[in-house]
Amino acid sequence: MITMSSKSIHKLVLFFAISCLLLQEKCTEASVSLLCKDSERKALLEFKHSLQAMDSSGDDALSLWESTISPSLLKLHHLTSLNFNSNDFNGSLIPEFIGSLQKLKLLDLSNANFRGPIPSLLGNLSMLETLRLGGNGGDVTYHRNFKKMFSVGKLEWLSHLSRLKEVDLSFTNLSNANDWSQVISHLPLLQKLSLRHCDLPSISSSSLSLANSSTSLTYLDLSDNNLPSSAIYPWLFNVSSNLVSLNISSNKLKGPIPEAFGNMKAIQELYLNDNLLVLAENQVRGDSGLNEIGKLPDFRVLDLGYNLLNGSISKSIGQLSNLHVLRLAGNSFDGDVISEAHFSNFTNLEELDLSSTSLTLKFNTGRILPFHLSQIMLCSCKLGPRFPDWLRTQMDFKLVLEYLDISASGISDSLPYWFWDPFQRLRYLNMSFNQISGTFPNNSIHISHLDLSSNNFSGPLPHFSLDFSDVGTINLSKNKFNGSVSPICNITNEVSLALLDLSNNLFSGVVPDCFRSFRSLTALNLGDNSFSGSLPSSLGSLTSLEMLSLRGNKFSGELPLSLQNCTELKFLDLSDNELSGEIPLWLGQRLSSLVFLSLQRNQLRGRIPHQLCELKYLQILDLSVKKISDSIPPCLKNFNSMAKKVSLDRRIEHHLLDQPYVRSLIHVRYVDEALITWKGTKQNYPQLGLLLAIDLSCNKLTGEIPEELNSLQELVALNLSRNFFTGKILQKIGHLRQLEVLDLSRNKFSGNIPTSLSELTFLSILDLSYNELSGRIPTSTQLQSFDPSSFSHNRGLCGPPISPNCSMVEPPPRKPAVGGEEDSDEFMKWLYTGMGLGFAVGFWGFCSVVFFKRSWRHSYYRYMDNAKDWVYVTFVLLKARLVRRIKALSTR
Ligand SMILES: *[C@@H]1O[C@H](CO)[C@@H](O)[C@H](O)[C@H]1NC(C)=O
Ligand SMILES: *[C@@H]1O[C@H](CO)[C@@H](O)[C@H](O)[C@H]1NC(C)=O
Ligand SMILES: *[C@@H]1O[C@H](CO)[C@@H](O)[C@H](O)[C@H]1NC(C)=O
Ligand SMILES: *[C@@H]1O[C@H](CO)[C@@H](O)[C@H](O)[C@H]1NC(C)=O
Ligand SMILES: *[C@@H]1O[C@H](CO)[C@@H](O)[C@H](O)[C@H]1NC(C)=O
Ligand SMILES: *[C@@H]1O[C@H](CO)[C@@H](O)[C@H](O)[C@H]1NC(C)=O
Ligand SMILES: *[C@@H]1O[C@H](CO)[C@@H](O)[C@H](O)[C@H]1NC(C)=O
Ligand SMILES: *[C@@H]1O[C@H](CO)[C@@H](O)[C@H](O)[C@H]1NC(C)=O
Ligand SMILES: *[C@@H]1O[C@H](CO)[C@@H](O)[C@H](O)[C@H]1NC(C)=O
Numbered sequence: 001m002i003t004m005s006s007k008s009i010h011k012l013v014l015f016f017a018i019s020c021l022l023l024q025e026k027c028t029e030a031s032v033s034l035l036c037k038d039s040e041r042k043a044l045l046e047f048k049h050s051l052q053a054m055d056s057s058g059d060d061a062l063s064l065w066e067s068t069i070s071p072s073l074l075k076l077h078h079l080t081s082l083n084f085n086s087n088d089f090n091g092s093l094i095p096e097f098i099g100s101l102q103k104l105k106l107l108d109l110s111n112a113n114f115r116g117p118i119p120s121l122l123g124n125l126s127m128l129e130t131l132r133l134g135g136n137g138g139d140v141t142y143h144r145n146f147k148k149m150f151s152v153g154k155l156e157w158l159s160h161l162s163r164l165k166e167v168d169l170s171f172t173n174l175s176n177a178n179d180w181s182q183v184i185s186h187l188p189l190l191q192k193l194s195l196r197h198c199d200l201p202s203i204s205s206s207s208l209s210l211a212n213s214s215t216s217l218t219y220l221d222l223s224d225n226n227l228p229s230s231a232i233y234p235w236l237f238n239v240s241s242n243l244v245s246l247n248i249s250s251n252k253l254k255g256p257i258p259e260a261f262g263n264m265k266a267i268q269e270l271y272l273n274d275n276l277l278v279l280a281e282n283q284v285r286g287d288s289g290l291n292e293i294g295k296l297p298d299f300r301v302l303d304l305g306y307n308l309l310n311g312s313i314s315k316s317i318g319q320l321s322n323l324h325v326l327r328l329a330g331n332s333f334d335g336d337v338i339s340e341a342h343f344s345n346f347t348n349l350e351e352l353d354l355s356s357t358s359l360t361l362k363f364n365t366g367r368i369l370p371f372h373l374s375q376i377m378l379c380s381c382k383l384g385p386r387f388p389d390w391l392r393t394q395m396d397f398k399l400v401l402e403y404l405d406i407s408a409s410g411i412s413d414s415l416p417y418w419f420w421d422p423f424q425r426l427r428y429l430n431m432s433f434n435q436i437s438g439t440f441p442n443n444s445i446h447i448s449h450l451d452l453s454s455n456n457f458s459g460p461l462p463h464f465s466l467d468f469s470d471v472g473t474i475n476l477s478k479n480k481f482n483g484s485v486s487p488i489c490n491i492t493n494e495v496s497l498a499l500l501d502l503s504n505n506l507f508s509g510v511v512p513d514c515f516r517s518f519r520s521l522t523a524l525n526l527g528d529n530s531f532s533g534s535l536p537s538s539l540g541s542l543t544s545l546e547m548l549s550l551r552g553n554k555f556s557g558e559l560p561l562s563l564q565n566c567t568e569l570k571f572l573d574l575s576d577n578e579l580s581g582e583i584p585l586w587l588g589q590r591l592s593s594l595v596f597l598s599l600q601r602n603q604l605r606g607r608i609p610h611q612l613c614e615l616k617y618l619q620i621l622d623l624s625v626k627k628i629s630d631s632i633p634p635c636l637k638n639f640n641s642m643a644k645k646v647s648l649d650r651r652i653e654h655h656l657l658d659q660p661y662v663r664s665l666i667h668v669r670y671v672d673e674a675l676i677t678w679k680g681t682k683q684n685y686p687q688l689g690l691l692l693a694i695d696l697s698c699n700k701l702t703g704e705i706p707e708e709l710n711s712l713q714e715l716v717a718l719n720l721s722r723n724f725f726t727g728k729i730l731q732k733i734g735h736l737r738q739l740e741v742l743d744l745s746r747n748k749f750s751g752n753i754p755t756s757l758s759e760l761t762f763l764s765i766l767d768l769s770y771n772e773l774s775g776r777i778p779t780s781t782q783l784q785s786f787d788p789s790s791f792s793h794n795r796g797l798c799g800p801p802i803s804p805n806c807s808m809v810e811p812p813p814r815k816p817a818v819g820g821e822e823d824s825d826e827f828m829k830w831l832y833t834g835m836g837l838g839f840a841v842g843f844w845g846f847c848s849v850v851f852f853k854r855s856w857r858h859s860y861y862r863y864m865d866n867a868k869d870w871v872y873v874t875f876v877l878l879k880a881r882l883v884r885r886i887k888a889l890s891t892r
Contacts (some may be wrong), residue, residue: 123157134170202231269301306330383411405665408433473499482506489514523547575600582606598622631703642712693717717741734759
């Protein structure tokens with residue numbers, strides 16, 4: 001047996017579970033799978049050396065594989081088990097010689113970054129019982145965005161492996177394998193089959209009638225394949241008689257839940273989430289369907305989340321008396337009320353997910369609830385206005401509450417005094433978007449993920465201690481916490497803190513210089529408080545930092561040089577402070593990952609350093625600082641990012657996933673709020689993403705606009721107003737095809753308005769007022785539809801919309817174009833219609849889980865494709881380990 005568990009074959013120490021090698025001569029019964037002949041031991045040693053050589057030389061994996069590994073492996077005639085799971089073969093082909101290891105019973109090449117196709121010679125491994133090839137050919141770390149799936153072709157070769165008990169081909173491209181159901185049906189001993197995310201073709205009825213059904217299947221995962229009901233039900237219900245666990249989530253199952261599920265006598269776990277299922281009339285009444293399922297004695301998991309179920313939940317659901325996990329999230333049971341009557345039989349319930357269902361939960365606290373939950377997900381249910389007292393009953397010695405999400409649930413009450421005591425082992429707590437008030441106890445709160453944002457909490461910063469085994473996230477934004485933040489220096493295990501958001505509170509004083517040990521911090525938001533003093537230089541120790549917002553405070557002094565160390569920064573918002581000095585050159589040279597940079601409204605002076613042009617990923621540049629002088633450096637054209645179409649690949653997402661293959665993850669979604677200023681009005685847009693924008697307004701800039709700006713073809717907003725620019729407006733401004741906002745007002749631009757301006761078909765906000773422009777306003781329906789004030793106060797503009805023709809003089813402006821309510825209204829209108837913010841907010845809702853639901857993600861992507869000009873800045877801190885400890889805990 002050969003097992004290698006190392007992340008990279010090049011880097012990590014190899015772990016051999018080759019007992020006879022490691023235990024010298026001690027060939028125990030347990031390792032008879034490998035006979036310790038001298039020759040074989042020699043081969044193993046050779047093999048080990050070759051791997052070590054690879055490790056130190058860092059040579060090309062493929063060539064080493066061919067030149068050294070294969071010959072030594074081939075000498076191991078009796079090899080029965082080969083496991084390269086989670087190694088990195090750098091996209092090489094699965095070597096054909098594996099087909100000669102005729103005695104193999106186990107072959108595990110999953111998550112090993114192999115490339116397809118699978119050599120059909122694997123069909124020679126007639127002794128094979130376990131075959132795992134899943135998770136190759138893509139960025140499996142995040143299980144998303146598979147650009148190039150490992151393509152497999154037909155599966156005919158598989159049908160020769162009649163001893164197979166387990167097959168895992170998840171995340172491979174089986175779109176051409178239309179023989180898959182037939183092949184599978186020919187494997188008489190097959191018990192476990194995973195074909196998740198395989199682009200499976202539908203089963204045609206002709207192949208179905210030929211099929212011999214495999215009835216040995218106990219575990220079947222066909223999730224995430226976009227299969228329609230018609231394509232899968234007939235086959236499924238034929239092979240399901242022994243199924244214990246069935247995952248057909250994230251497909252396109254439509255219509256009522258078939259009663260045939262009720263015939264799956266052995267079924268214990270049923271995942272039907274993320275489909276288009278509805279409840280039939282009789283199912284709503286509780287006559288059938290769910291009822292049928294309800295008769296199955298051993299039913300443990302029912303996941304119907306994210307379907308189209310509506311109506312009301314029948315009390316008969318309560319017959320599922322052995323249910324451990326119930327998930328109905330993301331359906332719209334409008335206004336339905338769940339009471340303890342529904343749940344009276346749920347003595348084994350451990351996980352309840354009713355997120356985004358609009359269900360009202362009314363548990364009579366006088367009655368003792370029959371269950372002790374370890375995971376409660378009730379985001380956007382109706383629990384308030386009083387704090388749900390029944391939670392108090394959820395403390396237990398055997399099964400502790402680990403996960404509690406009662407965000408956006410209409411609670412407006414103070415946090416009860418009993419709250420923290422019972423929940424000492426809580427790992428995830430989300431109470432955001434309520435109106436919960438109260439202060440915190442003096443003793444420290446032991447938690448890994450805490451989101452209290454958008455509430456009315458007050459008092460000093462609570463003390464935290466984080467779990468050593470986990471990455472922590474703390475979000476206290478939009479509350480009324482006050483006082484000093486120096487207690488952050490006392491967070492125990494700051495090493496693992498990934499997100500700290502204290503923004504929009506009443507904190508004040510100096511930020512302590514104690515960030516040295518916050519090595520994992522990815523996002524730090526201290527914005528919109530009353531901090532003062534200089535920026536702590538220990539911020540420079542945050543070498544993983546990707547997001548730093550300090551906006552809206554009273555920070556003063558120069559930017560600390562140490563900030564150069566934060567080379568991973570993508571989002572840097574220092575706006576609205578009192579920072580002084582010049583714009584540092586290193587900003588462009590060292591922080592080369594920046595996507596968002598705002599220095600708006602500070603005391604910075606000097607020129608725009610040409611080094612800034614090196615920020616080739618920049619999508620928003622806001623240098624509307626006040627005192628910046630000199631001219632625009634022509635190298636601004638280097639902002640490659642603004643010349644490229646916004647696409648999915650360009651959204652910012654930050655993952656923090658140190659254990660990529662852990663199955664169950666806590667998802668912490670953190671969406672940054674980009675701040676956009678329009679004519680002096682600060683607008684705070686929740687969940688607004690990025691546009692491609694340059695704002696250099698309100699400075700002392702001079703000279704002409706460099707022609708090079710024309711190359712930023714995808715720019716959406718350009719604001720150069722309130723400077724001392726001279727010369728003509730760019731003749732080829734029409735090249736900026738995506739431009740929606742153009743403000744050049746209050747400068748000294750002269751000459752004609754270039755005719756190419758009329759080519760900007762998306763332009764929805766234009767302000768050229770207070771310049772020295774003259775001549776005819778170019779004609780296009782677009783330009784003539786703007787308010788005359790957009791052109792007012794110039795030297796001699798004429799023609800519509802300001803005058804009927806050019807023989808007439810420019811009339812006085814209707815209203816002065818001095819930033820104000822109307823302008824920001826106009827801006828808002830643009831914002832909402834331009835990118836559908838309203839839709840976006842409603843769409844996202846508050847429940848973080850939504851983001852990770854595949855189908856929702858897909859609609860989101862589709863939406864993104866349409867809204868080309870926008871990118872969300874999304875910080876997603878994914879971190880492992882809400883390891884399903886249910887079992888572990890309950891067997892304790
Ligand atoms: C991995 O493959 C890429 C291209 O296929 C190659 O450029 C790179 O050097 C390889 N890396 C290693 C460590 O072999
Ligand atoms: C695979 O099996 C076929 C016959 O079944 C044989 O001809 C061929 O040599 C085998 N290939 C290898 C690589 O062992
Ligand atoms: C799967 O393979 C087919 C044919 O080889 C190809 O057309 C398709 O684009 C692939 N799909 C993915 C997601 O890679
Ligand atoms: C079904 O199985 C039987 C016996 O296992 C076999 O004789 C028959 O050929 C199979 N039918 C098909 C269509 O594969
Ligand atoms: C079921 O499939 C979905 C989608 O592929 C996956 O996210 C989920 O983890 C699976 N559930 C189980 C219990 O395997
Ligand atoms: C099994 O397949 C046959 C042939 O397609 C079909 O007639 C029958 O209804 C299926 N059985 C079940 C339980 O669905
Ligand atoms: C609880 O279980 C009993 C026995 O199975 C059943 O008679 C009763 O209807 C169930 N209660 C609910 C609310 O479903
Ligand atoms: C926090 O640390 C400071 C010293 O760094 C100490 O004086 C203070 O007592 C600590 N507070 C708590 C609550 O541990
Ligand atoms: C910046 O990084 C260097 C090298 O990693 C380190 O030696 C130095 O202490 C860091 N500076 C600060 C202020 O953390």
